[in-house]
Amino acid sequence: MIQNRLKEKFSNEILSIDEGSDILTITVNKDCIREFILFLKDELGFGFLTDLCGVHYPDKELQLGVVYHLHDLTNNQRIRIKTFTSLEQPEIASVHDIFSSANWMERETYDFYGVIFTGHPKLIRILNVEYLDYFPMRKEYPLEDSTRTDKDDRFFGR
Amino acid sequence: MEPLEREHILIRPEDFDKNFSTLNLGPTHPATHGIFQNILTMHGETIIDAEQTIGYIHRAFEKIAERRPFYQITTLTDRLNYCSSPINNIGWHLTVEKLLGVKTSKRIDYMRIVIMELARITDHLICNSVIGVDSGALTGFIYLFQEREKVYEIYEEICGARLTTNLGRIGGFERDFTPDVIRKIKDFLENLPKVLRQFENLLLRNRIFMDRTIDVGGISAERALNYGFTGPNLRAAGVDYDVRVMNPYSSYDDFDFTIPIGTNGDTYDRFCVRQEEMWQSIKLVKNALENLPEGNFHEDVPEFYLPPKEEVYSKMESLIWHFKIVMGEMEVPVGEVYHSVEGGNGELGFYLVSDGGRTPFRLHFRRPGFIYYQAYPEMIKGSVLSDAILTMSSMNVIAGELDA
Numbered sequence: 056m057i058q059n060r061l062k063e064k065f066s067n068e069i070l071s072i073d074e075g076s077d078i079l080t081i082t083v084n085k086d087c088i089r090e091f092i093l094f095l096k097d098e099l100g101f102g103f104l105t106d107l108c109g110v111h112y113p114d115k116e117l118q119l120g121v122v123y124h125l126h127d128l129t130n131n132q133r134i135r136i137k138t139f140t141s142l143e144q145p146e147i148a149s150v151h152d153i154f155s156s157a158n159w160m161e162r163e164t165y166d167f168y169g170v171i172f173t174g175h176p177k178l179i180r181i182l183n184v185e186y187l188d189y190f191p192m193r194k195e196y197p198l199e200d201s202t203r204t205d206k207d208d209r210f211f212g213r
Numbered sequence: 214m215e216p217l218e219r220e221h222i223l224i225r226p227e228d229f230d231k232n233f234s235t236l237n238l239g240p241t242h243p244a245t246h247g248i249f250q251n252i253l254t255m256h257g258e259t260i261i262d263a264e265q266t267i268g269y270i271h272r273a274f275e276k277i278a279e280r281r282p283f284y285q286i287t288t289l290t291d292r293l294n295y296c297s298s299p300i301n302n303i304g305w306h307l308t309v310e311k312l313l314g315v316k317t318s319k320r321i322d323y324m325r326i327v328i329m330e331l332a333r334i335t336d337h338l339i340c341n342s343v344i345g346v347d348s349g350a351l352t353g354f355i356y357l358f359q360e361r362e363k364v365y366e367i368y369e370e371i372c373g374a375r376l377t378t379n380l381g382r383i384g385g386f387e388r389d390f391t392p393d394v395i396r397k398i399k400d401f402l403e404n405l406p407k408v409l410r411q412f413e414n415l416l417l418r419n420r421i422f423m424d425r426t427i428d429v430g431g432i433s434a435e436r437a438l439n440y441g442f443t444g445p446n447l448r449a450a451g452v453d454y455d456v457r458v459m460n461p462y463s464s465y466d467d468f469d470f471t472i473p474i475g476t477n478g479d480t481y482d483r484f485c486v487r488q489e490e491m492w493q494s495i496k497l498v499k500n501a502l503e504n505l506p507e508g509n510f511h512e513d514v515p516e517f518y519l520p521p522k523e524e525v526y527s528k529m530e531s532l533i534w535h536f537k538i539v540m541g542e543m544e545v546p547v548g549e550v551y552h553s554v555e556g557g558n559g560e561l562g563f564y565l566v567s568d569g570g571r572t573p574f575r576l577h578f579r580r581p582g583f584i585y586y587q588a589y590p591e592m593i594k595g596s597v598l599s600d601a602i603l604t605m606s607s608m609n610v611i612a613g614e615l616d617a
Contacts, residue, residue, distance in 0.1 A: 077311065077550050103438055106551070106562055108577040122564065124551055124579075128438075128452075131459055135551065156441025159587045167275070182268035182616055191276060198280045 057099055057134065064094060078124070080135040088138050089148040092123065096153060101125035101134060104150075107160035109168035113194045118142045119170055123150075140170065149175040167192035233261060236598070240269050244602045246343060247612030251589070251601075258597045263590040267583075271616040278576040282541050283309050284383055284517060286576070291377035293580060294614040297336035297557035299328045299368065299380045304554035307462055308563040309383045312550045313514065320508035321385045322464035326501040327398065328371070328380065329463070329554075330494040334405070335364045336557030337445070337487040337494075340609040344484050345416055347606045348425045353412045360408050363401045370394045384518040385511025395502070402499055409491060417488070423481065430592045430604025431479035440591075441584040444559025446608055449486045450478030456555040463554075468500050480600075480607040516543040541571035558582050558609050582614035 058072055061081065068087040073080040083091050095101040106124040117139035125134050140147055149172035151158045161172040162181040169190035172178055180187065189196065239250035250266040274289045281289070290301035303325050310317065317325075338361050342354040365375040370393055372380040381387070416422045432442070437450040447454055455472045457465040473489035475482025511518055519538055520531035537543050547569040553562035562579030585608065592608075593601040 076548065077552075080549070104441055105553075105560065106564060106577065106579040108564060110566060110575045122577075124562075124564070128454055128459075133551070135549075154441065155436075155439045156584050156587065159583065163583075180268075182271040184268075191273070198276055 078133045078135045082137045085138040100127045104154035109164040297332040298378045299332040308552040323501040330497045384514035389510040426481035429480045429600045440588040445486045449475035449482035483607045580614045
């Protein structure tokens with residue numbers, strides 16, 4: 056069992072395990088994310104990084120989340136790893152040298168959420184213009200002009 | 214000495230006397246088939262290094278999606294890989310259905326397979342004919358585009374649109390296949406093999422074409438996996454990963470089809486894998502159409518499936534549902550789902566976080582093109598410029614998918 060192997064190795068680092076979701080979801084402490092993913096890749100066979108993206112939860116204490124989807128292609132098993140960091144110190148270790156595909160996905164996450172991936176060779180904006188001075192996918196930036204009064208949020212989404 | 218220009222142009226002071234030259238391939242270059250830039254460092258005609266700049270058509274779909282109800286997000290997915298938009302549409306519908314726990318009937322599944330495989334054919338038709346164009350054979354392109362036009366007419370018959378289709382609804386389709394649709398699909402299936410065979414005669418064993426593509430832009434299976442390759446590009450490198458077989462959705466497991474794989478992962482293998490996939494898709498469409506069960510063309514999901522207009526005006530219940538959907542008063546389960554479909558270019562994934570609100574809390578598109586395009590510099594280093602163009606077209610980099 057993956058859960059048991061992981062619990063054995065990272066007993067202090069795993070914050071929660073959710074088996075009820077569509078994919079086994081594990082939330083870990085951000086300080087061990089590199090070792091955690093390396094362990095998954097080398098020992099448990101999760102050799103494919105499907106996806107890496109950020110999420111912003113403005114109501115949580117640690118607001119910025121990074122979600123990794125890994126795939127074990129031999130046994131056809133997926134796993135979702137989540138880790139959270141604060142807005143003040145949004146630093147998470149980069150995994151670009153474990154998975155080359157993480158390079159741009161981390162840049163994209165930095166671009167939209169401002170998560171700083173330490174050890175990344177070139178952490179610059181990728182889709183937005185270079186001189187943008189904020190991180191647009193954070194929830195404090197509404198999609199439409201917030202001074203407009205003709206649109207009531209109750210009727211037009213968030 | 215200061216670096217010549219911005220750092221990412223990659224001419225360091227120590228390289229000044231090495232006779233390197235910088236070439237801007239793009240952003241608007243006829244050979245890149247899309248708006249993205251490659252800054253190449255060249256030594257003579259050999260590429261030393263490359264640096265990509267993307268984002269020219271970034272449209273902030275993920276942000277827009279956070280303000281749109283589920284059924285309005287379909288139009289955003291059209292514009293990801295616009296060469297096979299129905300796959301994106303249906304992939305999104307399947308994601309929402311997974312969140313809602315809606316199980317669709319076999320008829321809907323088979324109808325979806327017909328559409329998705331037609332879309333895969335158009336995607337591969339474009340990619341392969343463009344490889345021909347970039348290697349100097351324009352004729353095949355014109356032959357194949359005529360066939361693509363026929364698929365677009367089928368889309369038109371089903372949903373009214375051609376390129377950005379907005380095809381299907383959450384829970385099924387907006388209307389049933391008309392006899393005209395069936396007739397057009399059958400006509401298409403009858404004609405396509407002839408044209409494909411002609412196209413293959415033109416290129417597949419053509420000495421010039423083979424010399425131009427074999428051992429050009431190759432990548433090993435291990436590197437391809439590490440770079441997150443999926444779809445035909447990964448299969449050309451010899452890994453038989455296909456979402457349709459690995460995690461079957463929409464009843465793909467009812468059908469018998471093979472996954473073609475290559476060995477070298479070079480341009481020729483990518484071409485051959487796509488070519489063979491079209492033959493498999495033809496088989497799939499035929500099988501799905503023959504075994505199409507009777508039944509309704511949409512599931513009973515009144516919270517998400519807009520009722521027909523005539524019922525809205527005549528029936529109380531339909532009016533209420535219509536109002537609820539449009540005003541966003543339906544219940545959405547709280548949760549997270551990741552669903553992926555085999556898009557034209559590979560695993561197209563949707564990571565949807567719902568907090569029970571009217572719109573997604575977070576929606577992330579896993580765009581295969583965005584992920585594998587990173588490997589481009591590694592694949593073209595040491596090759597000549599004309600090979601780099603061929604490598605790019607054989608990877609099928611679609612700007613819409615790249616930039617989301």
